[in-house]
Amino acid sequence: MRIGLEIHVQLPTRSKMFCSCPTDGGPPNSAVCPTCLGMPGSRPTLNRAALEMGLRLAKLFDCQVPERTWFARKTYFYPDLAKHYQVTQHDNPVGEHGAFDFRGKEVRIRRVHLEEDPGSIRRAGRPGEELSLVDYNRSGMPLVEIVTEPDLSSPAEARQFLSDMLTEIRHTIGLSGEGEQTVRADCNISVGEERVEVKNVTGLKNMERALKYEAVRQTKMLRSRRPVLRETRRYDEERKVTVAVRKKEFEEDYGYIGEPDLGVFHIRAMAEELENKETPLERARRLELQYGLAESTARQLVNTSMRLCDLFERMAADLGAKVALNVTGQVSGPWFHVKDSFDQSMEDAVFEAAEEFWRDGITDSELTIRLSKILGTHVTVEETLGLDVEDSSVKDRIGLNEAVEKAVEENPGIFEDYAKNERAANRLIGEVKKSTGGTFSSQEIVAAVKARLSQGP
Amino acid sequence: MNASRLEAIRELDRDYGMFYSLSEDAALESAEFHFSAKDNLTTVDHETTAGSRMLSGWRPPFDAAAVESLRGAGGALLGKTSMDEFGFGTFSVNSAFAVPRNPHDRERSCGGSSGGAACAAALIDGHISLGVSTGGSVSCPAAFCGVVGFTPTYGRVSRHGLLDYGSSLDKVGMLSADCASIAERFPLMAGPDRRDPTSCGHPEHSERSAARTVGVPKQSLQGIPEDVLAVFNEALEVVRGDMGLDVVEVDIPVFNYAQPAYYIIATSEASTNLARYGGMRYGARGEDLDTHFDRYFRQVRSAGFGGEAKRRILLGTFTRMVGYRDRYYLKALQVRQALIAEYRRAFASCDLLLAPTMPFVAPRFDEVEAMSPLEIYLADHLTIPPNLAGMPHISLPCGELDGMPLGMQFTADHWHEDRLLKAGVEWDRRSEYPVPEARA
Numbered sequence: 097m098r099i100g101l102e103i104h105v106q107l108p109t110r111s112k113m114f115c116s117c118p119t120d121g122g123p124p125n126s127a128v129c130p131t132c133l134g135m136p137g138s139r140p141t142l143n144r145a146a147l148e149m150g151l152r153l154a155k156l157f158d159c160q161v162p163e164r165t166w167f168a169r170k171t172y173f174y175p176d177l178a179k180h181y182q183v184t185q186h187d188n189p190v191g192e193h194g195a196f197d198f199r200g201k202e203v204r205i206r207r208v209h210l211e212e213d214p215g216s217i218r219r220a221g222r223p224g225e226e227l228s229l230v231d232y233n234r235s236g237m238p239l240v241e242i243v244t245e246p247d248l249s250s251p252a253e254a255r256q257f258l259s260d261m262l263t264e265i266r267h268t269i270g271l272s273g274e275g276e277q278t279v280r281a282d283c284n285i286s287v288g289e290e291r292v293e294v295k296n297v298t299g300l301k302n303m304e305r306a307l308k309y310e311a312v313r314q315t316k317m318l319r320s321r322r323p324v325l326r327e328t329r330r331y332d333e334e335r336k337v338t339v340a341v342r343k344k345e346f347e348e349d350y351g352y353i354g355e356p357d358l359g360v361f362h363i364r365a366m367a368e369e370l371e372n373k374e375t376p377l378e379r380a381r382r383l384e385l386q387y388g389l390a391e392s393t394a395r396q397l398v399n400t401s402m403r404l405c406d407l408f409e410r411m412a413a414d415l416g417a418k419v420a421l422n423v424t425g426q427v428s429g430p431w432f433h434v435k436d437s438f439d440q441s442m443e444d445a446v447f448e449a450a451e452e453f454w455r456d457g458i459t460d461s462e463l464t465i466r467l468s469k470i471l472g473t474h475v476t477v478e479e480t481l482g483l484d485v486e487d488s489s490v491k492d493r494i495g496l497n498e499a500v501e502k503a504v505e506e507n508p509g510i511f512e513d514y515a516k517n518e519r520a521a522n523r524l525i526g527e528v529k530k531s532t533g534g535t536f537s538s539q540e541i542v543a544a545v546k547a548r549l550s551q552g553p
Numbered sequence: 554m555n556a557s558r559l560e561a562i563r564e565l566d567r568d569y570g571m572f573y574s575l576s577e578d579a580a581l582e583s584a585e586f587h588f589s590a591k592d593n594l595t596t597v598d599h600e601t602t603a604g605s606r607m608l609s610g611w612r613p614p615f616d617a618a619a620v621e622s623l624r625g626a627g628g629a630l631l632g633k634t635s636m637d638e639f640g641f642g643t644f645s646v647n648s649a650f651a652v653p654r655n656p657h658d659r660e661r662s663c664g665g666s667s668g669g670a671a672c673a674a675a676l677i678d679g680h681i682s683l684g685v686s687t688g689g690s691v692s693c694p695a696a697f698c699g700v701v702g703f704t705p706t707y708g709r710v711s712r713h714g715l716l717d718y719g720s721s722l723d724k725v726g727m728l729s730a731d732c733a734s735i736a737e738r739f740p741l742m743a744g745p746d747r748r749d750p751t752s753c754g755h756p757e758h759s760e761r762s763a764a765r766t767v768g769v770p771k772q773s774l775q776g777i778p779e780d781v782l783a784v785f786n787e788a789l790e791v792v793r794g795d796m797g798l799d800v801v802e803v804d805i806p807v808f809n810y811a812q813p814a815y816y817i818i819a820t821s822e823a824s825t826n827l828a829r830y831g832g833m834r835y836g837a838r839g840e841d842l843d844t845h846f847d848r849y850f851r852q853v854r855s856a857g858f859g860g861e862a863k864r865r866i867l868l869g870t871f872t873r874m875v876g877y878r879d880r881y882y883l884k885a886l887q888v889r890q891a892l893i894a895e896y897r898r899a900f901a902s903c904d905l906l907l908a909p910t911m912p913f914v915a916p917r918f919d920e921v922e923a924m925s926p927l928e929i930y931l932a933d934h935l936t937i938p939p940n941l942a943g944m945p946h947i948s949l950p951c952g953e954l955d956g957m958p959l960g961m962q963f964t965a966d967h968w969h970e971d972r973l974l975k976a977g978v979e980w981d982r983r984s985e986y987p988v989p990e991a992r993a
Contacts, residue, residue: 130614130615133834134829134834135613135614135834135835136595136601136603136608136611136613136716136717136829136830136835137594137595137601137613137615137617137713137714137715137716137717138713139712139713139717139720139748139749139750140750141747141748141750142750169825171824171825171828171873173828173831173846173847173850174846175831175833175846178829178834179828179829180828180829180831181825181828181829228846230833349874349875351824351825351870351873351874351875351878352873352878353821353822353825353873353878353882354721354886356719356720356721356751356822357717357720357749357750357751358750358751359750359751
């Protein structure tokens with residue numbers, strides 16, 4: 097079985113590919129201008145940040161970067177395509193003939209090119225009276241397309257490959273987790289001789305499913321000696337099957353010509369100046385070698401956060417890998433919640449705690465308490481005290497009643513208000529919620545506040 | 554400009570049809586100078602149709618860069634001039650609206666595609682017309698109407714706000730009754746513009762030493778009728794004698810391949826540039842919205858485009874199809890590079906090139922009607938090479954034949970507009986340009 101992928105990733109630039117419209121959307125058709133609406137007389141200007149990201153990815157995949165690159169017009173008529181041609185790259189894309197080291201196996205990269213996204217269409221109205229509404233906010237959004245050679249040999253491998261690739265892409269161009277969700281792929285798969293393309297599959301899970309379905313379908317066809325047609329199919333996410341699309345939809349002649357409105361870009365010097373930092377997977381490999389981490393641990397670490405890796409390496413250098421791993425493990429648990437507020441002083445505090453633990457100044461459980469205090473994760477305090485957090489009486493002991501009492505003191509007229517209208521309780525509930533910072537569920541707080549109010553002053 | 558002069562222009566327009574739309578307001582009175590813009594340059598206060606029904610009624614949200622810079626220097630826009638639809642033509646007869654008539658004989662064509670612009674330059678005193686040239690659309694009507702038509706280097710003037718025909722060929726140019734007024738106003742619109750990445754600031758427009766040697770490409774005289782050649786040769790004697798320039802013959806063999814290469818590149822680009830006209834966000838709208846989009850586009854485009862536009866869209870679509878792209882489009886790009894190289898070689902031994910502008914005087918409308926599309930395309934034989942190579946050029950009136958003006962065309966190397974304009978101003982002084990009977 098041979099599988100090749102064409103992967104589309106939206107580049108996280110602040111403005112669109114060929115105009116200065118913002119990329120963060122808004123109400124339909126609010127982030128548009130004459131250029132991305134394809135108005136007569138308007139013309140494109142290349143967003144340098146998009147070109148730079150394209151070059152960084154070309155370098156990430158060890159592509160050959162040409163001295164000169166240019167864009168092309170891909171002409172087809174569709175209502176969401178403002179100019180009825182898409183500005184993309186055909187000859188001389190930003191990168192060609194690269195490779196990606198996928199867990200020891202080389203997957204060849206045929207090309208990396210830049211292009212603009214078309215707008216999007218929403219159908220509205222009752223069946224039979226449907227309207228098609230076009231939103232051009234997406235028109236001109238910057239995309240990179242990465243095309244692999246058919247070097248993958250199973251749907252599961254394809255998924256793992258794409259997952260690894262996204263880890264590297266994310267770090268190289270600063271893609272957010274959300275950006276990853278919207279990755280689109282065209283998947284080429286052949287079990288026998290003939291190749292089938294499944295167009296426009298969104299997300300990793302759907303890609304694996306579509307490929308599996310297609311692998312089984314082709315195998316069955318071949319077993320029953322029926323020919324597999326060379327065709328384009330699409331993946332139906334609801335029914336979880338691939339279906340053939342009308343030939344015309346995808347296989348027309350796009351009549352590529354050079355995009356004369358943009359000119360030619362000399363990019364080799366620019367590419368040479370760009371230094372890609374160590375990527376997550378390169379770092380994972382180094383952590384394995386340098387500190388003797390298990391592969392899965394190293395990968396988990398880089399996948400959680402490169403910032404966390406920095407902390408790990410700082411501790412490992414002075415205190416040894418064992419202590420570093422212990423502490424990093426405890427920080428990684430609540431990482432998602434603390435990552436935005438994790439500043440240098442927090443890092444220093446964590447390091448100090450780790451150092452004390454290393455000097456045997458504090459015990460294992462004392463370390464845990466210290467860390468949770470630094471990170472501001474109250475629940476773990478209770479857990480480390482060995483208390484059953486599900487037992488509401490335990491929580492009460494720790495603070496709910498105290499918090500309610502404090503709120504009552506600060507609102508002297510609350511009992512009178514409550515007598516007139518029970519909704520006055522909401523004020524107290526809000527304050528308690530705030531002061532306990534998510535430690536208790538809403539139900540618990542409501543119950544405690546109402547109980548206290550019904551007792552009277 | 555007072556009301557009576559404006560009324561006089563209005564009256565001329567009724568007879569000659571050079572304007573698609575004329576300004577009304579009093580702002581014209583206080584202006585430093587007046588200019589018109591070919592109707593494929595966007596203007597916020599006038600419809601911009603490029604002579605096409607497809608854009609009938611469209612008011613653009615921005616001014617073209619060239620219009621903006623002339624307005625910024627105190628110029629007032631007098632109106633929008635008639636043209637062949639999207640610039641597709643040599644005689645300005647391919648318009649969905651008015652066909653301009655020659656200022657020296659109303660039964661004859663103004664030339665094209667900037668026909669209205671040349672006509673306005675001939676009929677209105679002290680007037681500057683903005684034209685656009687893709688393959689000769691400034692030189693040709695200038696020659697036919699007996700005015701000066703100047704086309705700068707590709708990229709010298711921003712194309713922001715120009716309704717594209719062939720994006721790698723389109724150049725905003727100027728037409729006027731003399732070269733001095735062009736030389737005075739041209740610096741206003743020369744220079745780079747962030748909104749057009751193909752506009753260029755290097756080298757800046759500057760004064761070089763005047764030209765000393767003029768080359769006449771021998772290919773440009775092949776097939777020119779005797780009587781036209783005689784007028785040209787007389788002018789050449791003035792260039793040699795009065796102006797004191799050395800005249801040499803030069804050889805540019807690729808000249809003869811410029812025309813097919815031009816039509817392939819121009820129509821390939823045009824067929825993609827015109828793809829955007831689908832009746833969705835501006836201009837013409839289709840009646841039947843309750844249909845498949847394919848059918849909707851077909852309906853709008855069938856009704857909105859004229860015959861010549863359709864012919865060029867078909868031609869250009871054909872030349873970029875798989876299997877033909879290599880044979881036509883890519884080969885044409887190579888011809889263009891070869892032509893530029895040969896021009897360069899020629900400019901090593903001379904400062905300017907000189908040739909007749911058109912192989913005949915402005916034809917009568919009945920003669921135009923009798924011409925086949927191929928014959929019409931071949932009429933651009935002399936204006937195409939500098940346009941294909943992006944070289945600046947200027948057409949100057951150089952005599953008459955049967956009472957109709959003839960033109961000659963100087964071409965300079967890339968960015969050497971100053972030499973052209975200097976030669977043009979010299980020529981102004983030494984020549985009597987034809988004056989039409991009616992003027993305002």
